[in-house]
Amino acid sequence: MRTYAIGDIHGHLAKLHAAHALIAADRAACGDQEAPIVHVGDLVDRGPDxxxxxxYLMQGQGRGENWIVLRGNHDRMFLGFLEDPFTEDPILSxxxxYLNPRVGGEATLQSYGIPDAFSRPLEDIAPELTAIPQTHRDWLVAQPAYFTRGAAIFVHAGIRPGIPLEDQVEDDLLWIxxxxxxxxxxxxxLVVHGHTNIEAATHYGNRLNLDSGAGYGHPLSTVVIEGRDAWLLTPEGRAELPRG
Structure with a gap:
């Protein structure tokens, strides 16, 4: 059973396009046009778009692409800010x-035409949040926190060990x-996740971390998973990720 997965995107549309191009090449090489593509969350913040x-993801799902998009902690923070910009996510320091450059919310608002959000009073910014389309808000709300397929669980941050999946809480799934x-x-x-920035996608045996720091100017990792084995997709083809 084959599944494709893409790490934390953080507003980098060009990197996302490149990731989908790598998947298209692998599909052509293996003859599989049906395997889903899972995006492990953190669609927004830090990056330019x-x-x-x-x-892009909303339109793809709308035309019937087999794309699963998971909710990440940054996506939840964005939604919470839109609901009430004066209240922060309870897990955030x-x-x-949210608008601090370390989090990257200012860049997200900039992509919707709301400039210099970190340096202006929230009272001035709040009325401008109408620039974010309701379709984007509704779509983000509808995305799941995890996805299971074959021998893998896909989730943004991870799971609390020893707790059945159906009993996991969202704070852990998005922040742990x-x-x-x-x-x-x-x-x-195999738990396939992002959230914790590392140098390169790494297979630890019981989990696979895909967050290679796209939000900090590093590559966006794209993998193909078959059973519990995984390969990084590169312009030269598949590169095996050995189990640690």
């Missing part, structure tokens, strides 16, 4: 606002690091 990323990242136990399926 969050609005374009959302529109109280010393860092420890104890998930340090747990070497088998989780019953």
């Amino acid at each position: 969050s609005s374009g990323v959302i529109e 109280p010393h860092v606002s 690091r420890k104890p998930f990242l340090t747990d070497r136990r088998d989780h019953g399926a």
